[in-house]
Amino acid sequence: MPSMQQLFPLPIIQAPMAGGATTPELVAAVSQFGGLGSLAAPLLAPLAIIEQAEHIRRLTDKPFAINLFVQPRPQIDFAALEAAKVLLQPVCAELGMENLPTPTRWCEDFDAQLDALITARPAVASFTFDVLHGAQLQRLQAAGIRVIGTATNVAEAIVWQAMGADAICLQGTEAGGHRGTFIGAQQDARLGAMELLAACRPLIQTPLIVAGGIMDGAGIAAALAAGAQWVQMGTAFLCCHESGVSALYKEMLQKAKGDSTRQTRAFSGRLARGLDNRFMQMMANVADQVPAYPVQNALTGAIRSAAAQQQRPDMMSLWCGQGVSRSRAMHVAELMQTLMNEVQAAS
Structure with missing residues (x-):
């Protein structure tokens, strides 16, 4: 070999x-x-x-x-899940979502x-x-x-x-x-x-x-x-x-200045680095309380889909590294x- x-x-x-x-x-x-x-x-x-x-x-x-x-397959704590939905409620309200659905599949x-x-x-x-x-x-x-x-x-x-x-x-x-x-x-x-x-x-x-x-x-x-x-x-x-990311995602990457990224658990329940945005800021004080990956990742799937449909990059997970301002479109x-x-x- x-x-x-x-x-x-x-x-x-x-x-x-x-x-x-x-x-x-x-x-x-x-x-x-x-x-x-x-x-x-x-x-x-x-x-x-x-x-x-x-x-x-x-x-x-x-x-x-x-x-x-x-x-491994996650063990679901449904009480913790409901608590996580409460933490996400302000974000849902901003996107006009009345209820955050419980995922049918976690990973x-x-x-x-x-x-x-x-x-x-x-x-x-x-x-x-x-x-x-x-x-x-x-x-x-x-x-x-x-x-x-x-x-x-x-x-x-x-x-x-x-x-x-x-x-x-x-x-x-x-x-x-x-x-x-x-x-x-x-x-x-x-x-x-x-x-x-x-x-x-x-x-x-x-x-x-x-x-x-x-x-x-x-x-x-x-x-x-x-x-x-x-x-x-x-x-x-x-x-x-x-690349398969959306045109809006690429536009935001190309607009990035310097290191405009940060790490957060709020989107997925595991630390990840992406463009700093309103979602991260709204969740900053409670990010340590959300369920671990993949539960939080599945739970926020509906939020990320709604944000994409509404063309709201401030509510999307725009993953990228610290060198993002040097991105090249070619x-x-x-x-x-x-x-x-x-x-x-x-x-």
Whole structure:
């Protein structure tokens, strides 16, 4: 089985971004150019994972990755659920929603998703929110699938190395979207990407990926010079024409000035970074009281849908990283070429 280093020639991994951003077209375009495109599958049903993998294969014969959240089925505390609805009532009122519906489904079944991923046979599978069991990791590697684990602190990187991951993605606090923390409190994972890399390098022999705030070739060159084998970039691809986020979402990203992001639990019950907006501000004082992911994420689904329908970006979850003000709207191939030109200029 080829190593991760032999799979794709360029040191760029496109981050998996759940919620529709990573279309098959985006994933295929990154892989076709020589990076590693990643399909975010945490919110996809098992059959959809297989179908989207086949769609990617119709667009490119190059390797790609599929990402999943490692999570058990939640145990629902219905009293806590009603309390969470009360916390969200001011937001509902602002959007003209009389009642917040109780979701009929909280999340996809991870075991079924993992079976579908193995059936789909991507070259790489990446995981966040927790660590795999040894038997699960062995199933993937026996199927010829390389495994990337996500770490937000040194302890997590050590665990993924001990489990036998093929690579470890070090997610710095600058990164957009959800934090992958599974050891310790999420708010205690405070290291930036380059700080986390420096802390892990003396202890970790597994190849390392750096993620968080990398938007250009200079950032890529700096990470590689510091000892990373690859960088993972998400926000940099959100404004690409192949990205699946809405036109309004892209417009808000391109209007962003400086670091206009913050982390919040209010949307999903797990710390995630996105554009600061009215929803985050309204929920700031109660964000620590909402149910854990995926319960809060499912509960706010109706709010996010209403906000999108009403063209209210101030109430939408606009996930992105701290480098958002440097987003570029172009085709993937053009962005990839630009990045590689910048790497060469910076090296």
